[in-house]
Amino acid sequence: MGVNLKDVAQRAGVSVKTVSNVVNNFPHVTPATRARVQRAIDDLGYRPNMTARHLRKGRTGIIALAIPELGNPYFAEVAGDVIDAAARHQYTVLLDHTVGSREQEILVSQGFRSHVIDGLILSPIRLEAEDLAARRTGPPMVLIGEREYDAPYDHIAIDNVAAARAAVRHLLRLGRRRIAFLGARHDSVRQPAHLRLRGWREELTAFGLRPSQSLVAATDGYGREDGAAAMGRLLDSGERPDAVFAYNDMVAVGAMRTLSERGLSVPGDVxxxxxxxxxxxxxxxxxxxxxxxxxxAIARLAVECLLERIAGAGTGGPAAARRISPGHELVVRESTAGRAGGA
Incomplete structure (x- = not known):
């Protein structure tokens, strides 16, 4: 038999209700009593039965996280942060892989696996606004990621335009003037690539430069190979930038590989x-x-918003969908600043 609340109460010399208040972190317990109960919990190795607790509330204790690319380090890191944030609320995360497919994103958003989850955090890249407008059933859902939507769902996303402008501003302050953008797309204008390209244009214009379309390189995807190929095409076209702002780090890593192979130094030449x-x-x-x-912060806010929606399901919950923008910062390293004492 496992240790239960009654065992802990007997060891601590308090009521079962007091133990329950401590376990649930209710405030109306004196510090001395809380410490005594916690010692009993530690001594006996008591662990709350979270499954039973969730079932008593008519829930599963599971939320889903749907991301487009398991192999993309950014999404892997966000997934880890979501798992950690959910665990702090005694929730388990079911990971779903949409492979960046609109059909799969529709399937997930429309309530696939809704019988085993209490809510969904979705990071879409192909889903369209009409797909979200058509959603009629399914568990509470929160969106993450930088693609823009006019939809009645909480959305956690940084300000891509402001972030891109900060990156370009840094390059301009270093004296760079021919700044290329790698990672443009030809599809929906609500994609984050368009927002980052917009930030590139706005900052160059604000500085008094005319953004040159010849320094914009499109990519089929956002991997290292895409960045390497785009950088190669740009150099082959005769355009020689003195700086590159890449859609993401993997595109940037690929671009730096091509620059090295062409005998150009980073950051000396580019x-x-x-x-x-x-x-x-x-x-x-x-x-x-x-x-x-x-x-x-993206993970924490997504989990907190989703759990708030879950708690309010059927009771009205929060009145309106929220757009929340966590912070961002520019981290300066060798690819623009060079090594200490070097180029």
């Missing part, structure tokens, strides 16, 4: 800025200057 602050960028041969979204 300074490079990425976006996302993935671990790989911190430990490459040339550490990468990047925009760092506050990923722990």
């Amino acid at each position: 300074a490079v800025v990425g976006f996302d602050d993935i671990e790989e960028g911190r430990y490459g041969p040339v550490s990468l200057t990047t925009v760092r979204p506050d990923k722990p």
